[in-house]
Amino acid sequence: AQSVTQLDSHVSVSEGTPVLLRCNYSSSYSPSLFWYVQHPNKGLQLLLKYTSAATLVKGINGFEAEFKKSETSFHLTKPSAHMSDAAEYFCASRGSTLGRLYFGRGTQLTVWP
């Protein structure tokens, strides 16, 4: 069985400071992993994905994530937060090609000026 745990339901940072959103996965094999962002009243937008190539994945808007098999983690980072990064972020895993996604409960990111 697969599951995804996002360790923080809320994260607050000041503009210009680093962002860390934590995600752990549970799977009997190496899944594909994704980070999506959702702005208010919008659909989900893909930030980045890991599919067993490079373990450090770069995404849009300066975000990146590192796949660590030994820690079963896929944390999302950004060196410097911007006000426009304020949104809800979802980590997800997928087992089989074109299979359904298993989502974490989401992390609400607040960015203070």
Add this chain to the structure above:
Amino acid sequence: GAGVSQSPSNKVTEKGKDVELRCDPISGHTALYWYRQSLGQGLEFLIYFQGNSAPDKSGLPSDRFSAERTGGSVSTLTIQRTQQEDSAVYLCATASRREGDTQYFGPGTRLTVL
């Protein structure tokens, strides 16, 4: 190109009524998924269509929920005899192997059951 579109964007209905939610996929995407997003339950998988294969209905919460995909394109999610707990945002996503299996999401339909 055009993304995934969903209609209506908002739907308010009375308890006990039936509703239909529509999803128009990205052209050529063979896989189509329905998810539900609610405050208490987060993002839940409902159903998945892939080409001509039998759909994976394992996420449908009750027999009041059904979905079909006509001609491998447009999909309709039907909820019969709606209940207040059906109030949620219903999200559709589509994917294709040509695009690396990434699921692209529509803007969702917000359903409110009074």
